[in-house]
Structure formats: structure tokens, C-alpha cells
Amino acid sequence: MRFNQYFSDMRAWCCILLVLGVEARDGGVLTRNIDGLFGGFREKTFSRFSRKDRNSRFSSKPLGENFGFTRNDRGGRDSSDEPRSGRFLNIFNIIKFANTGCGTGNSSSPNGTCYTSWECSARGGEEQGSCASGFGRCCVFTNSELRSTVDEPVSYFRNPGFPANSSPEANTRTLTVQVTDTNVCQVRIDFDKFVNSPQNRVGVCEEQYLTIQGVENIFCGNNTGQHVYVHVDSYPASIDLEFTSTSAMAASTFLFSLRVTQIDCYSKDESMRQLQAPKGCLQYFTEPAGTIQSFNYDGMNAYSPNQDYTICVKKETKDCGIKYMNPEYNSTLKMKRSVGKEKVQVACSSGAGSGTGSGTGTGTGTTASGCGDTCLDPTNGDWIAIPMGQLESSDTSVPSSYRSFYCGQGLGVDTNSTQPGVNGKGVRDFSGGPFQLWFHADGKTPLTDTTVADDTGFLISYAVQAGKCL
CATH class of the missing domain: 2.60.120.290 (Spermadhesin, CUB domain)
Known part of the structure; x- marks a missing residue:
């Protein structure tokens, strides 16, 4: 009785396939040719794989080959014994693809995970676009x-x-x-x-x-x-x-x-691979140019106390250095900038020591920008560190042109004596990479009654330099 039923079912399937005209050469994908008929089976088949299986990428092949045997193993003729054009497609083909990130084309939800339509629905996601050459759906959670x-x-x-x-x-x-x-x-x-x-x-x-x-x-x-x-x-x-x-x-x-x-x-x-950050980086910028700013920055209120973290910028093999600068002051928005005190005790200079600016280099700046030991003074408290920082336009042969610590309103030597409008001439870094900035804020909060002048935060533009740095 069971044999008769099985034989009857097989005849029915063969009739359906013949009516649909489903025939393909080697490498054809049945699930695509008769998606409406076998779509449910295909998607249920996908869902049976473990997460480890789903994360591996395979080409499509007949079901028997996925389990380690071919037609010849079952006593039939090897595929090489018959013309390729006359072969009938194995009914079940399995398409496996990785459940990795995908693009949706939607600006509000730019990325999702590649699943089958059935899996996306079962896991509570929303389909937004296709992936895996049309076999998967970009699923947003x-x-x-x-x-x-x-x-x-x-x-x-x-x-x-x-x-x-x-x-x-x-x-x-x-x-x-x-x-x-x-x-x-x-x-x-x-x-x-x-x-x-x-x-x-x-x-x-x-x-x-x-x-x-x-x-x-x-x-x-x-x-x-x-x-x-x-x-x-x-x-x-x-x-x-x-x-x-x-x-x-x-x-x-x-x-x-x-x-x-x-x-x-x-x-x-x-x-x-592009997203992977070096160890220890809280932030990692992969673009060759952009803007880095402190968290919660609004140019009016102070940043949070007790912070220590590392900001990294990607360095490609062709890159030789990076330059950091403060963006031009926006007189309309009037957003203040300061790391630690608004006015430091000693102005940043490329001259000898960290003092008043005698020596070769860009000369004396204003007390709106500090660098070197000045920023480590307990009265200032907060600083940005650029481990191999060198003051812009300074003579690289002069050791005093190198500064690791920066504070105040500007970045580097500032020669603008009028406020607001402190920018500084910038800082270069020719280190091996990744390029790094360290930000430190002590536990003190600025003294204020109505407005804040100290600890308002930083806003820094950067540009990675390729080729030969001069």
C-alpha cells in the first residue's frame, strides 16, 4: 500500500515538472526556476542550518553531493557517461549564503543582515532590499x-x-x-x-x-x-x-x-575588514579626511569630567603622515572650543623649551593655545596628546618643534591675538600608524555662574597625507 502511494506521488511530481518544462543544464538552480512551487520548501531547508553553517559560503550543487555521494555511488551512470544537454535537473538544489551585513539602499536604515525571506520574517525582521545575488533579503532588525x-x-x-x-x-x-x-x-x-x-x-x-x-x-x-x-x-x-x-x-x-x-x-x-579597529581605540576613523569632536559637544556647555580614551585614524601603506587643525571659527554659531583652561599660563611655541618662543620655528603664539608641559600643569588639568606631534611650519631639525600635549582653544601655535577666532596653525604627525589622539579630562568641573569658558570641548579637522611628506 505504501509502495503504491509512493509510486503515485512520484508520478504526480513528474507530471508537474514536465508540464512546467523544468529542465536545466549543469549548475542550473531549480529553486529559482520554480520558486513559486518550491519556495516554501527552499526557505524551510535554509532554516535548518546551524548559525555556523549559515556563516559559510558555498556554491550551489545537487543535494546528493552535499551529503558526500554522486549518482555513480548509487549504482547509476556517472555524469560523464551521458550528454550534458540531455540531463534532467536534480529536483532539490541548495543555495547557501553567509548571513552577513548587506546594504538596504535606505538612508535611515542603511544596513541589515542577509537572510531568506522566510528566516527574516521568523526572526522578527523587516525586508528592505535583496542580497546574495537575489537569493536573500536584506533584513533589518x-x-x-x-x-x-x-x-x-x-x-x-x-x-x-x-x-x-x-x-x-x-x-x-x-x-x-x-x-x-x-x-x-x-x-x-x-x-x-x-x-x-x-x-x-x-x-x-x-x-x-x-x-x-x-x-x-x-x-x-x-x-x-x-x-x-x-x-x-x-x-x-x-x-x-x-x-x-x-x-x-x-x-x-x-x-x-x-x-x-x-x-x-x-x-x-x-x-x-575596513571596519575593524586597532586594539584600544574607542573611535576609529577610516576616511582620509574628516572631523573629530568631543562627545556631547555643543560649544556652550562643558564636556563630562573623568574621561580617558583613544581616537585612531587609519593609515594606509601609501600614507606618510596626517595634519590636524581647528576648523575656521563660525561667527554665526559662535561655538566655543577649549580643552582645559580657555587661557593657558604659557603660550604654545616652537622655540626652545615650552616657554616664550626663542629659537628656530614659528615663534611666539598667544596664551589661547598651549602645548608641551604647560598642558600638564595641574591648574589646567585636561589635554589632547598626539604622541609624535610636530608644530606646523616648524623646522624638523629642532627638537623643540615636537610637542606631545595640547590644550587651550587652538591647536598648535596661535598668532591671532583677537578673540574669538582662535585656530592655531595645526599639528602634524609622521608616526607609523595608526594615527592616534588621546584625550584626558580630570575630575574637576569648570567654575561658572552663567556661562562656560573652560572645558567646552574640541573640534578638529584632519587630513591624511599620501606620498612623500615634506
Whole structure:
């Protein structure tokens, strides 16, 4: 009885295939030719693979070959014994592709994870574009609940109703990022959008703020465009992102969209390799030119006290150095800049020692910019360090042209005696790379009654130089 039923079923399938005219040469993909008929089976087949299997990339081949035997193993003729044009396609072809990051073409959700349509739906994602040569769907995972957990190569943590602002509330929303893939060594968090209540005048985040497990900084105000790395050393690992709104009576609404990317440090994918940061870098800039600024920077309020972190800039083999400068002062926005004291005790100079500027080089500057030992004075407290920094336009043969520490309003020697408008002439670094800046802020907050002049933050333009640096 069972044999008769089986024989009847096989005849039915053969009739269907003949009616559909499904015939292909070697390497044909049945699942694409009769997607409407076998699509459900194909996607269920994909879902049976473990995560380890899904992360490997294979070409398509007949089901029998995936399990280690060919037609000849089953007593039939070898494929070489028959003409290629006369072969009938094996019914089941398996297409395996890696569940890695993909592009959606959507500016608000630029990246997702490549899954089949069925898997994307089953895992709670939203399809936004295709991937894997059309066999997969770029799946976006968004989390806005009070508490949620995610274990995906790419995911988003957003305020409810994004891209619209959310009304003030007294709640803490937590996203727990789970890292179970032992190839993942870093998690990068991009602040695609982050506009919330600013810190108070002395740098304390009070009404709306974000904390990230493994990162000492606290984020509030406007940090759109910023990013941080969390380095992973043990498995499984979990990283909590917590956004806190302390009061339903807060002065402003809140808006945030954080893109969380788990970085596979053993991947051969070039885009993934580009994202991997050197060990110890909280921030890593891969573009040859751009802007670096302190967290929570608004040009009016102080940055948070007690900070120590490293900012890195990528150096390619062809690159010889990098130049840092303050962008030109914007007289319309009037955003102040200062690392530590607004006015330092001794002006930055390329002259002998760290004093008044005698010697070869660019000469004496103003006390709006400090460098060298001046920045290490306890009365100043905060500094930026460029380990192999050299003052712009100085003679490289003069040891005093090299300065590691910078503070005040400008970067390098400042010759502009009128305020505002402090820029400094800039600093170069010809070190081996990656290029690094270290930022240190002590535990002191600026003394103020109404306005802040000290500790307002930094805004630095950089440009990597290729070829031969002169």
C-alpha cells in the first residue's frame, strides 16, 4: 500500500515538472526556476542550518553531493557517461549564503543582515532590499521596547516612533546585544541620529542620556555622527545599551537611532575588514579626511569630567603622515572650543623649551593655545596628546618643534591675538600608524555662574597625507 502511494506521488511530481518544462543544464538552480512551487520548501531547508553553517559560503550543487555521494555511488551512470544537454535537473538544489551585513539602499536604515525571506520574517525582521545575488533579503532588525535582546550581525536601537521624536517620559530602555559568534571581536555602535537634552553647564548629563556597557563615557545632547567601539574578549558576551529619560516633564523630546554592528575579525569581506579597529581605540576613523569632536559637544556647555580614551585614524601603506587643525571659527554659531583652561599660563611655541618662543620655528603664539608641559600643569588639568606631534611650519631639525600635549582653544601655535577666532596653525604627525589622539579630562568641573569658558570641548579637522611628506 505504501509502495503504491509512493509510486503515485512520484508520478504526480513528474507530471508537474514536465508540464512546467523544468529542465536545466549543469549548475542550473531549480529553486529559482520554480520558486513559486518550491519556495516554501527552499526557505524551510535554509532554516535548518546551524548559525555556523549559515556563516559559510558555498556554491550551489545537487543535494546528493552535499551529503558526500554522486549518482555513480548509487549504482547509476556517472555524469560523464551521458550528454550534458540531455540531463534532467536534480529536483532539490541548495543555495547557501553567509548571513552577513548587506546594504538596504535606505538612508535611515542603511544596513541589515542577509537572510531568506522566510528566516527574516521568523526572526522578527523587516525586508528592505535583496542580497546574495537575489537569493536573500536584506533584513533589518529594530528594537524600541523597554527591554529587548538581539543577536544579529546588524541591528538598530531606536526611540519609539522613529524617525519622529518621542515625548518625554520617565523610563529606561535597554537593548542587550548578545555576542555568541567567537569570530566577533568588536561591536561598533554608530550614532546615526542622537538629539536629546544637553548636559548642564558643568558637563553632567541629567535629563536624557545613554550609557554603554564597557564604555566609560555618558552620552547626551547632540552626538549625531559619532561612533564608539566595544572590544570583546570572552564568549558568550553581552553588552547593555541603556537610554534613560528621567522625567516626563523634561524640557525636550528625545530622538535616537543607534546602529549596532558585530565585527567578524576573521571575515574575508573587505567592508567588514575596513571596519575593524586597532586594539584600544574607542573611535576609529577610516576616511582620509574628516572631523573629530568631543562627545556631547555643543560649544556652550562643558564636556563630562573623568574621561580617558583613544581616537585612531587609519593609515594606509601609501600614507606618510596626517595634519590636524581647528576648523575656521563660525561667527554665526559662535561655538566655543577649549580643552582645559580657555587661557593657558604659557603660550604654545616652537622655540626652545615650552616657554616664550626663542629659537628656530614659528615663534611666539598667544596664551589661547598651549602645548608641551604647560598642558600638564595641574591648574589646567585636561589635554589632547598626539604622541609624535610636530608644530606646523616648524623646522624638523629642532627638537623643540615636537610637542606631545595640547590644550587651550587652538591647536598648535596661535598668532591671532583677537578673540574669538582662535585656530592655531595645526599639528602634524609622521608616526607609523595608526594615527592616534588621546584625550584626558580630570575630575574637576569648570567654575561658572552663567556661562562656560573652560572645558567646552574640541573640534578638529584632519587630513591624511599620501606620498612623500615634506
